[in-house]
Amino acid sequence: MSESTIDTVPDWRTLVACQQPEWPDQARLGEVVDDLAASPALVTPWECDALTARLAKVAEGRAFLLQGGDCAERLDSVSAQTIRRKLRLLQQMSVILSSASTLPVVTVGRIAGQYAKPRSSPTETVDGRTLPVYRGDAVNGTGFTRTERQPDPFRLRRVYDASQYTLDVLRASGAEVFASHEGLLLDYEDALTHERSGRRYAGSGHMLWIGDRTRQLDGAHVAYFATIDNPIAVKLGPSTTPEHALALIDRLDPDRRPGRLTFIVRLGARRVRDLLPELVEKVNASGAPVVWVCDPMHGNTFQAPCRHKTRRVDDVLDEVAGFLEVHRALGTHAGGLHMELTGEDVTECVGGGVGFEDLHRVYESACDPRLNAGQALELAFLVAEMLR
Ligand code: PEP
Numbered sequence: 001m002s003e004s005t006i007d008t009v010p011d012w013r014t015l016v017a018c019q020q021p022e023w024p025d026q027a028r029l030g031e032v033v034d035d036l037a038a039s040p041a042l043v044t045p046w047e048c049d050a051l052t053a054r055l056a057k058v059a060e061g062r063a064f065l066l067q068g069g070d071c072a073e074r075l076d077s078v079s080a081q082t083i084r085r086k087l088r089l090l091q092q093m094s095v096i097l098s099s100a101s102t103l104p105v106v107t108v109g110r111i112a113g114q115y116a117k118p119r120s121s122p123t124e125t126v127d128g129r130t131l132p133v134y135r136g137d138a139v140n141g142t143g144f145t146r147t148e149r150q151p152d153p154f155r156l157r158r159v160y161d162a163s164q165y166t167l168d169v170l171r172a173s174g175a176e177v178f179a180s181h182e183g184l185l186l187d188y189e190d191a192l193t194h195e196r197s198g199r200r201y202a203g204s205g206h207m208l209w210i211g212d213r214t215r216q217l218d219g220a221h222v223a224y225f226a227t228i229d230n231p232i233a234v235k236l237g238p239s240t241t242p243e244h245a246l247a248l249i250d251r252l253d254p255d256r257r258p259g260r261l262t263f264i265v266r267l268g269a270r271r272v273r274d275l276l277p278e279l280v281e282k283v284n285a286s287g288a289p290v291v292w293v294c295d296p297m298h299g300n301t302f303q304a305p306c307r308h309k310t311r312r313v314d315d316v317l318d319e320v321a322g323f324l325e326v327h328r329a330l331g332t333h334a335g336g337l338h339m340e341l342t343g344e345d346v347t348e349c350v351g352g353g354v355g356f357e358d359l360h361r362v363y364e365s366a367c368d369p370r371l372n373a374g375q376a377l378e379l380a381f382l383v384a385e386m387l388r
Pocket residue numbers: 071118210211212213235236266298368
């Protein structure tokens with residue numbers, strides 16, 4: 001990024017940061033943040049640059065991106081075995097997609113840092129009792145008690161340690177898998193941001209994304225993301241106008257560097273065919289080299305009769321089909337997939353042998369429903385058919 005660009009970016013601390021926890025004790029938050037700022041970065045600048053280079057190939061239509069993992073990682077269930085099962089699933093899906101598309105697949109986990117969640121309401125009411133909503137293990141606990149739901153800044157330190165452990169397992173697996181998460185908690189991200197010969201890198205993960213709820217052009221998240229040199233992404237939901245997408249490009253990728261900016265679109269199976277063409281057309285006409293990725297999960301969530309949040313595998317597949325159709329019709333590159341999945345044998349999404357009546361059996365997600373390994377592999381095979 002040029003110096004003139006840095007000069008024009010307002011300090012994120014002077015802007016509104018949506019979806020931040022109300023930490024009860026600012027002094028304690030300050031201590032944790034100072035401790036993190038004095039800790040080594042979890043990822044290196046050259047690893048981040050390597051991912052940007054891989055994503056540049058995706059932007060040019062010469063590679064495909066598979067990004068996936070939990071909606072919300074859990075601090076208490078970090079284990080080498082669970083991490084390896086997730087990595088193995090991602091790698092299997094990458095192989096399936098690579099052989100069908102005859103393109104190299106860049107594999108990126110929602111992993112080693114995916115601990116903070118944006119929520120649609122700040123509170124949750126159960127049986128007439130209202131408490132702060134669960135905002136991810138980085139902030140508070142899932143249990144419906146006042147103590148659990150109280151934000152605790154020390155959790156940020158635990159996230160750092162758990163992410164480091166996860167990255168150790170990931171690096172020892174040999175295969176090239178990068179780490180990504182939503183860069184939601186700006187105190188945490190800022191503390192781990194390091195400057196080196198004029199370049200600034202978020203040290204919390206290789207790739208960070210801005211969620212659909214925090215992509216305001218005048219907001220703190222866009223301002224912070226504009227200052228880092230990692231590859232970054234923005235989630236685009238149904239309310240995104242082409243003008244908003246173009247303004248995001250101007251703010252986040254003023255130099256139009258291929259691989260720098262990915263748009264993860266999550267429009268829903270019913271709307272993708274209507275809403276995506278204009279977005280892609282106008283961005284493409286601007287000449288911006290963005291990577292287009294389909295998140296077929298977040299526009300297809302609904303509440304099952306048993307009250308669990310769920311998704312139909314059929315809807316997920318239908319949104320991917322719509323995404324591919326739109327890109328095919330426009331002659332643009334359908335760059336990849338962004339999935340919520342786990343290597344564990346959960347019953348959170350409906351389809352592939354899991355019915356509504358099975359949801360209660362192994363529903364472990366603290367937030368959104370994930371595909372299990374069988375569902376994810378089945379989906380990869382069906383998407384592979386579409387890519388051939
Ligand atoms: C998520 O990826 O878990 C998420 C909250 O997505 P979005 O910002 O697209 O709603």
